[in-house]
Amino acid sequence: RRTGKYGTLLLASYDYDTDVFTSICKVGTGFTDEDLDQLYQILSNKVTIKKNPRIDSDMEADVWFEPELVIEVVASEITLSPIHKAARNEIRKDTGLALRFPKFTGKIRLEKDAEDASTNEEVLTLFKGQKKVAHDKNLM
Template sequence: KHPRVQSMLEADVWFEPAVVIEVLGAEITLSPVHTCAIDAIRKESGLAIRFPRFTGNYRFDKSAEDATTDKEIVKTYRNQLKKLGES
């Protein structure tokens, strides 16, 4: 596992963070497994994309350091909750 990768998962293969891709998903959900923004919303829970799909777009204009941050994902998750509350 690359030192910049923070994960509790045991993967068969790890890749060095180098390429930024675009993904779409049904929603962002709380996850007991994934560590994105762990403890930011609920203790011992991270955030995950439900039904993630690769759009086919590689973002060659961005480096791995320019990818969406934990804070941005938390903001998106909270906005999603607000929209659900308005429905």
């Protein structure tokens, strides 16, 4: 199904202050065959030889794209991440934020510029406002 397509995408939030896109998750679920076809058509002419300097990520990719596309995802929660760079050092030193269990909603936002994506500030606000779940090992 995904042969010859881009089946997993590295997503980023936008850092308005530095004009950089900071990694926040990889998403590979929620895509229909039609979505994968459409994404291939949109992204195939945005392939770059190396990572754009406006992308802040330590992750490696098989293929890099120019940061020009906005898609919508849902996630179960926003978590602290030693890997992803969104809102890095805002909560804890050398730690960013990541979307846990992201899933594509089916919405490709062609009318938006990449800089219209969720910002690090917005993600940080959502992280601080999400309901905290206490993990009690006696309940497991």
